[in-house]
Amino acid sequence: MRTQETLFDPFNMDQFSSRSFVTLIIFLVCSACLKLNAQIGGQVIDAKTHEPLKGANVELTVSRIGEITDQDGFFSIRSNLQDINDTLVVSFLGYEVYIIPVSKYENNSLITLKPISLDYGDSVVVKAEFIDLPKKEIPHASEQLTLREIENYGTGEIADLFRSFSSIRVEGNDLDGRSIQIRGSAASEVNVYVDGVLINNLGLDNSADLTILPTESIEKLEVLKGGNLTLLGKGAFGGVVNITTKKQFNRSMGFQAKLGSFDSKYFLGEVNLPITSRFYFNYFGQFNSFFPQIEYFPDELFSERTENKNIETTKQNHNINLNYFFKNGQFSTKFIGYFFDYQKPAWENSRENYLISTSYKGSLLHINDFEINGSYFTSADNLVRSASGSGEFISDFNTRRLNLKLLKKFYLNQKIELHILSEYFHDELEDVQKVRDINFQESLFAASLWENRASFGGIFSFADQLQNSSYVSWKTHLGFRGDFVSNGNKDFLSTIGAQVDINKVDWKLSPYANYGKNVKYPTLFENAYIQATEKINLVDTVFTRINPEYNNSAEIGLDFTLNRSTFLYKNLSAHVALFSNTVYNKILRRPFDFQTFYYQTGRNVTRGVEASIKLHQVLNYFGLKLDYTGLDISDPLFYPFKPDQNFGAQLDFSLPVGFYFTGRYFYQGKSIAWYLNQEGAIQTQTIQEYNDIDISIGYRFHIKNIELTLQTAGYNLLDSSGFQYYYLNKRYLQVALSIKYY
Amino acid sequence: MITFRFILIIFLILVVGGCDLDKYTGYNYEGESLIETARITGNVTNTFTGTPILRATLKFGNLITYTDGEGDYLLVYPLGTGDERNRPITVVVSRPNYFQIETEIVVYPDKNIHDFALIYAAPIIESSSLELISQSEAICYATILDYQGVDDIENVEGVFTYEGEGVQTVVQIPLNEDIRFSPNRAQFISNVERISPLYGDLITKVYQITVLDKSGYADTRDFIRPF
Secondary structure, three states: OEOOHHHOOOOOHHHOOHHHHHHHHHHHHHHHHOOOOEEEEEEEEEOOOOOEOOOOEEEEOOOOEEEEOOOOOEEEEEEOOOOOOOEEEEEOOOEOOEEEEHHHOOOOEEEEEOEOOOOOOOOOOOOOOOOOHHHHOOOOEEEEEEHHHHHHHOOOOHHHHHHHOOOEEEEEEOOOEEEEEEOOOOHHHEEEEEOOEEOEOOOOOOOEOHHHOOHHHEEEEEEEEOOOOOOOOOOOOOEEEEEEEOOOOOOEEEEEEEEEOOOEEEEEEEEEEEOOOOEEEEEEEEEEEEOOOEOOOOOOOOOOOEEOOOOEEEEEEEEEEEEEEOOOEEEEEEEEEEEEEEEEOOEEEEEEEEEEEEEEEEEEOOEEEEEEEEEEEEEEEEEEEEEOOOEEEEEEEEEEEEEEEEEEEEEOOOOEEEEEEEEEEEEEEEEEEEEEOOOOEEEEEEEEEEEEEEEEEEEEEEEEEOOOOOOEEEEEEEEEEEEEEOOOOEEEEEEEEEEEEEEOOOEEEEEEEEEEEEEEOOOHHHHHHHHHHHHOOOOOOOOOOOOOEEEEEEEEEEEEEEOOOOOOOOEEEEEEEEEEEEEEEEEEEEEEOOEEEEEEEEEEEEEEEEEEEEEEEEOOOEEEEEEEEEEEEOOOOOOOOOOOEEEEEEEEEEOOOEEEEEEEEEEEOOEEEEEEOOOOOEEEEEEOOEEEEEEEEEEEEEEOOEEEEEEEEEEOOOOOOOOOOOOOOOOEEEEEEEEEEO | OHHHHHHHHHHHHHHHHHOOHHHHHOOEOOEOOOOOEEEEEEEEEEOOOOOEOOOOEEEEOOEEEEOOOOOEEEEEEEOOHHHHOOOOEEEEEEOOOEOOEEEEEOOOOEEEEOOEEEOEOOOEEEEEEEEEOOOOEEEEEEEEEOOOOHHHEEEEEEEEEEEEOOEEEEEEEEEEEEEEEEOOEEEEEEEEEOEEOOOEEEOOOEEEEEEEEOOOOEEEEEEEOOO
8 A cells, every 4th residue: 555655756757868958058058148138227207296206116027027116216127138029017006007118118218107196187196105014024034036937937836936945845735735834943833925915724733825826826925034023923933925916017818738747737827907097907817637646644654655546636726806096095906716626536625715805005084105904814625525334424614814904104204114013813713523414414513713813013113324434324123013812812022123234336235133022822723622621621631721832033144245247147145144943832732542632841942044145147147046054953843844954056047038947956954753653652753865856948939929938847856755744745747838918 | 074984983883783793802712522533333253153252452543442241342533634534544353362353444533333253263172071991091082173174273182190100290192183073173082091101190180182273373171080
């Protein structure tokens, strides 16, 4: 029944001969020499007042490179990947969208944006500005991935994209959910936001399932690392992931089909439609079917695998965005639907997840710079098991989360800013188990749990320049947050951070530091479990009251960018950080006899170092990234399966038209896992290190307004791992064809 | 603007008043039962006789239970994520002198009934007698039942004690097949000296018959000397 991993090897990699590889590289270098380098710049001003507009969005639609205008309305997009068919789009809240083909754009010219006015002849002064929370957080380590890089990666799973980030690990599968871990944290200690809405689940583990979105619908992936982020990171001891979905304001549509190993098929479609000059509609959809060939049994140990050829999974993602621009603000509504069906003989699990979110940002009723957001996230998990002779066992697991959020920005004076956030959460879950036969239906048990929470938080930031030297500026941040849970738990915590920017002509050095405290409240299930054990007098060896987990974290880091171009590369960025996370009251679930016991004596200290270096435009068309993470976890019982070392090397090659290539090698060091032996005693096991390579190669070209991309991607090419026992590790190859019409 | 705020307040009052206020301000952690356990029940019988087997050991995964006097067992089994996904668990049913059963079952919530029938593996000594044929000689008979067939029997022995010149000696005398009543039942026979020139007089009050089969299963029974 159980076999080793060599079983799953649908493709023979020997087919890739070295000769064809060399030919390919020569072709890549030749086509690289044919392209020219360019830079687009300009200034954005108000058409009526002629005042410069700070914070306007400037985007190249085909190259997908974007920027935000600076204090004086200037922007400059550096792009060697200049494309003659590209379109420059400048958009700003309260103004009409400015669209011009790059071929007609005179470089470094003045772009005047017309204010949208509801009343004719009445000019509107727009004070609204988007509140970009990740940028307002205390200084921390962050990394991001933009649309073009995501496309070049060619994967259909968000989880795979995270492999190109340093100190991030991904685990899981479609059935358990794909979750990410930052700097050796647990998956439940990472908050994931989709356009500002928290998508962490309400089940036992409280982690976020990243399968909710197809990668192609993502505009930007952003990871904020660190355990004490004030506004976004409640309970996130590892960090925060912020996903921004695509919102294109020009008319376009696209279709993509992908075929791969394990009989996998992906069909994707997108429609972007400006209905009026103020009202925009975007739709993105995906259908996927897949035959995983192995069982996903979370309690299988290490390299155990159970083969099953009769499993079929299907996935559907639907994503609708509606944006309406008022004269002083933007109204957005978002709908995300994720449907998953997993079938095997006598067993079927179907899931439906809906996220509906509505927000208004801008100014309204004489209140400026605010954002109000209401979201409703539901998930229904239905499991039907048919047992011969005893009918069907049905499990219905439903969760609902209502979230109301208010953000407001205050300028106290030129040097002091205050961002405040207040939030309300209503979490609710229902778990019903029943047995059904032709003649009868009987409920086995039902639980309905709920909880409410209110939080408020804010960040004061003081910014100033050093006297006598205009190139040194500094900023200090003071963050505070109060949380009130309806069960009586309340905490008031604060964080501090500081950053110094040393700006010279061709280099910039920014050392930063932060320190703070964070709290993570027990999940609904954890609380309910303690009450249940109390009732049946099973509490003699464990605690009767569950306490929140606390985290103290500190980080010092350094960011460095060098814009001095040499013949080898155009610019260089480097990052190094030292961090320490101490977690108290960590809850450990451990089965014993026929019960699960909860222990809350845990204290763990994770210390680590993280470093990365990125070379842009190496030999004009290549990108090179190296990263390293070292971790020291004091108690692996609370954090098992966390490699002590990670190393990654990534090489990109990209042309706007023609070939592109992304290859990534990564190494994961030794980790410690534990399991319970037959006597119920804890046994530890050291899991060996492993290496892997992911490669994606594509070719894209244009015919008038149509962009065609042909891509092939391979994952886990060197797969020698056996330890991520619930991660579907196997060689995977895929061919994709996509068509886009502008 | 006053009208707008007025409408907003009325709307909020309606929304707040309309919903279950406690649900949106309070908490509830009480469920009917969150500890998910299944009951596995059944009985264990002898395949040939249909009689219940007591003190049989049943091992479901890592959990062990035993049958009672009626051959019935009960196990409270905690359901794990694997069980929820129909991952089969290994069941081992064993009892000394029976062939062990090893099988896989899927555990469902609620009731699970699994009956097992064990095959008796060891030979059985049904009866034995010692008949005097002369002053110095006797014949020992033993009827042996083996469900696996008479041919599976390795050897049958009688154990007798002699005493001569103050020294006691235990002598094992092999019995040979005499009459085969059925494919799995046979009579074994051997001559037993009452007065042995080697060991002296037969002094044993109770003699023992032992039987061993080819798989190593054995049976031993004591019988009283009739003379």
